[in-house]
Amino acid sequence: MGKKTWFDDGGMRKGEWTAEEDQKLVAYINEHGTCDWRSLPQRAGLQRCGKSCRLRWLNYLRPGIKRGKFTAQEEEDVIKLHAVLGNRWAAIAKQMENRTDNDIKNHWNSCLKKRLSRNGIDPMTHEPIINNLTVKTTSEECGSSSTTTSPSLASPSSSLSSGSARFLNKLAAGISSRQHDLDRIKNILSNPRITSSDQDEEEEGYKRDQKIGGGEEDDFPMWIDEDVMRYMEIDEMECETTSYDSVLYESMHVLDSLF
DNA sequence: AATCATGTCAACCGCAGTGCG
DNA sequence: CCGCACTGCGGTTGACATGAT
Numbered sequence: 136m137g138k139k140t141w142f143d144d145g146g147m148r149k150g151e152w153t154a155e156e157d158q159k160l161v162a163y164i165n166e167h168g169t170c171d172w173r174s175l176p177q178r179a180g181l182q183r184c185g186k187s188c189r190l191r192w193l194n195y196l197r198p199g200i201k202r203g204k205f206t207a208q209e210e211e212d213v214i215k216l217h218a219v220l221g222n223r224w225a226a227i228a229k230q231m232e233n234r235t236d237n238d239i240k241n242h243w244n245s246c247l248k249k250r251l252s253r254n255g256i257d258p259m260t261h262e263p264i265i266n267n268l269t270v271k272t273t274s275e276e277c278g279s280s281s282t283t284t285s286p287s288l289a290s291p292s293s294s295l296s297s298g299s300a301r302f303l304n305k306l307a308a309g310i311s312s313r314q315h316d317l318d319r320i321k322n323i324l325s326n327p328r329i330t331s332s333d334q335d336e337e338e339e340g341y342k343r344d345q346k347i348g349g350g351e352e353d354d355f356p357m358w359i360d361e362d363v364m365r366y367m368e369i370d371e372m373e374c375e376t377t378s379y380d381s382v383l384y385e386s387m388h389v390l391d392s393l394f
Numbered sequence: 395a396a397t398c399a400t401g402t403c404a405a406c407c408g409c410a411g412t413g414c415g
Numbered sequence: 416c417c418g419c420a421c422t423g424c425g426g427t428t429g430a431c432a433t434g435a436t
Contacts, residue, residue, distance in 0.1 A: 245401055
């Protein structure tokens with residue numbers, strides 16, 4: 136598997152690593168550590184670029200890495216963490232037991248994303264896809280609401296459409312940058328409070344159906360907008376109109392009281 | 395048995411962030 | 416303040432494996 140071996144213009148070896156190369160890299164790092172990736176290949180006797188060595192070490196050779204099939208619990212954790220952190224694979228990996236960001240990213244793209252879509256959940260916003268692919272979006276840049284029909288797979292910043300999704304994204308940044316205790320966050324996320332809302336009854340019913348109707352394996356708890364707003368003690372309108380900075384300030388305030 | 399579609403995994407590329415002179 | 420070098424991250428690619436037709 137992987138990519139066939141070849142040499143680039145500078146004589147650097149590319150593609151699949153051999154057992155001998157692995158051995159050299161591990162031996163060198165065990166003896167000298169991982170400082171200065173740039174000069175490491177030469178000192179370790181490898182015809183590789185530093186980047187390639189770093190990647191090989193972090194994603195494959197580093198001790199304690201867990202590979203192979205994800206357990207149901209791990210998949211559930213990835214989905215919950217992705218709902219909070221977005222495509223911040225490195226941040227997600229930090230909270231998972233010995234899984235690499237690459238591994239998590241691969242599993243998400245090849246499996247979990249499709250599974251969520253099949254279950255009528257937008258994998259980017261983790262919100263139900265209303266009316267079969269039609270979701271309401273609000274563009275902050277143009278300052279107006281609009282309706283689109285594409286289940287966007289673009290970057291989180293461009294596709295996070297609802298105020299709460301953007302809010303969560305900022306909250307996630309705060310969480311990851313401050314290294315808060317993830318057990319607590321996991322606990323909060325794994326115990327969502329389902330509440331009735333004076334908003335769209337039909338949508339609420341759909342959300343309930345999603346939770347109840349899905350297969351056992353694919354049934355994950357979800358955050359609900361109103362719940363997030365109430366939890367953060369701000370309302371939908373405020374979230375839509377407040378500047379990023381003040382929303383972030385608000386989330387930091389909440390985080391401080393939480394942790 | 396052959397072909398096609400889908401899944402899995404490892405690796406590369408380009409860009410953004412950071413630190414330093 | 417600016418430019419450069421380096422690191423880390425996310426998106427993407429490509430090869431092989433496996434399952435479906």
